[in-house]
Amino acid sequence: MSYHIPSDDQIKVALKEVLRKFRTVQSQSKLKELATKELNTKKKKFGVTGSRLRKIAINSDFVKLEIHSREGNPKKLMTKCPVCRSTLKRVKNLTIWGGEVTIEFRCPNCGYWTGKKKRIPTRYIFHLKKKKT
Numbered sequence: 001m002s003y004h005i006p007s008d009d010q011i012k013v014a015l016k017e018v019l020r021k022f023r024t025v026q027s028q029s030k031l032k033e034l035a036t037k038e039l040n041t042k043k044k045k046f047g048v049t050g051s052r053l054r055k056i057a058i059n060s061d062f063v064k065l066e067i068h069s070r071e072g073n074p075k076k077l078m079t080k081c082p083v084c085r086s087t088l089k090r091v092k093n094l095t096i097w098g099g100e101v102t103i104e105f106r107c108p109n110c111g112y113w114t115g116k117k118k119r120i121p122t123r124y125i126f127h128l129k130k131k132k133t
């Protein structure tokens with residue numbers, strides 16, 4: 001059996017359906033399993049990678065991504081977002097009293113941030129974003 005590659009729109013529809021049913025999905029691999037189930041039909045089987053699903057989820061307006069992380073090497077330079085591969089922006093924070101500068105890196109695309117102690121994503125949780133009223 002061969003696998004079909006779904007379009008971004010097909011994936012979006014499947015993601016929306018999965019989150020409508022489950023509200024929260026506890027991991028990327030679970031999301032992949034559920035979304036694939038949603039995409040598949042009797043005649044067609046679809047294949048999609050977890051990182052592609054995550055990227056589409058980030059760029060949709062109905063997914064809230066929760067990132068769990070562990071501490072990484074503070075000396076390691078991080079230029080690309082580990083979540084969505086966008087270029088990280090360097091942000092300097094001046095403290096009010098001492099004038100000390102702390103450097104943070106932020107992702108303008110998905111909201112990931114890290115300080116000196118690098119945050120390495122270990123797990124993603126996907127929530128259905130509540131509609132603003």
Ligand SMILES: [Zn+2]
Nearest residue numbers: 081084107110
């Ligand atoms: Zn990002």
